[in-house]
Amino acid sequence: MSDTSSPHDAIGTARRPIRWHIAVFLMPAFVIYSAIMILPLIETLRLSLYNTVDGQSIFVGLSNFKTLFGDERWAASFWNALRNNLVFFVIHMLVQNPIGVALAAMLSLPRLRFVTFYRTAIFMPTLLSFVIVGFIWKLILSPLWGVAPWMLDLVGLKSLFGPWLGQPGSALIAVSLISVWQYVGIPMILIYAALLNIPDEVIEAAECDGITGWSQFWKIKLPLILPAIGIISILTFVGNFNAFDLVYTVQGALAGPDGSTDILGTLLYRTFFGFQLQLGDRSMGATIATVMFLIILAGVSFYLFAIQRRMRRYQF
């Protein structure tokens, strides 16, 4: 798609006068979107094939990628970040989305009271910025303040408490769960909407056949909301492989302790802008961004072509 598409638009209608208003309506959005979003994206992909040698930018082919995957130091931090990112994603899929579905299933029960209140309250954390969420949880989990041990004491589990954010073994899980806490509202509200869209007749027919309660959820409702679960999964995927803010707020740009919470977003930030002793590297930054782009593109294409097409849709 090039900048010439707008005059091009009018060619097909040569019999009529050129409809300038179409171009006028489209132009501002097209220009801003292309200039700030698409061109930089393409330029970033291009930059990943170049490197600076003696102050000059030269074409180096895939050698940046060779460095990223081959050089011991680069490869170690890249695979570490990718692995952590995968764990981050898996925890979201296993914790956030089932909780979201369960909450939505409860909220959509007929004649339940206070639904609006629950819905509003549970969705609220989603609106807060990562900065707020990150620091609040840092304070709560801090051994200094003692709120978390106090709460565990209430349920008799005080002995389990540890400085979770500070231990390499548990930091990533803790950060992921904080993110789950923040975002559980999104699957909840989307599934809730999907459940409300199921026509009453379907549910009534099920009840006439004696399918109620749990088996009604598993046999009738769940198959009907599968498309919504698919959308949520791909949204989670894109969001997770693009995440940066929460880790940066909670653990800093080094994604400590000992790189145990380093994900692709923080690796990109450190590589591109440099941090402490490490100098910023534009080409390697672009290379990591390109790899992230390819991962997200692969995920989205897999969803669009392999999952969404095969999914059964029911129309009422």
Next chain:
Amino acid sequence: MAKPTHSPLRTGLVHLALVAYTLISLFPVVLTIINSFKTKNAIFREPMALPGPSSFSMIGYETVLKQGDFLGYFQNSFIVTLVSIVLVLLFGAMAAFSLSEYRFRGNTMLGLYLAIGIMIPIRLGTVAILQGMVAAGLVNTLTALILVYTAQGLPLAIFILSEFMRTVSDDLKNAGRIDGLSEYAIFFRLVLPLVRPAMATVAVFTMIPIWNDLWFPLILAPGEATKTVTLGSQMFIGQFVTNWNAVLAALSLAIFPVLILYVIFSRQLIRGITAGAVK
């Protein structure tokens, strides 16, 4: 309707589960806000207690207002968010109108092209965006942020708004044409007022990620004069880590506007999602 009556036990369990989760989602926020009004001793001695006459203190807020230029940060955030929303709505609606109203060659392709941005995050282009902004001399200006957020908001806005514009009746528009209205007048005077509810939904969706963003302010506008609230509180808290009063007060100050907006718009937001998102 002959629905089987749900047993009170089951309803009770459902309420129990929902109340438990509601507590989990509200507790951290409430905890922060009540402790921001307490003295340092009270924060540590009794974190769960409400501020009482002996423990009430505004010292945290005083420190924040004295040390950080929070009013300036708020102003920056407001300007950036507001201008971006206006641009996204105006340009997004114009593009959505022309995509949904007119048949022309490349219509579908253009629609797909504009939809790429829904799935591919703009953040991946950061390296080149920063380069471009440096070249244009826009680093450390609010304009840079506004441009980025406008580009970021447009794809979803166009997608949602064109869905809604397809529902505006053709008869109405054709009646306008017969009465001699120009295409611009039809758009601004007939169609825009009719899609106002959809515009409100788009506004809320656009607003949240802009207000909360840390990445682009950190990279494009980290200067003192252009800091947004999110970046400002991040940096402020980083400096005052040990001053718990100030940290809690800064957090509460950052929460309040979001809470107020949410109370005003929550109905709109939820209705918007339940109406359009899952089809």
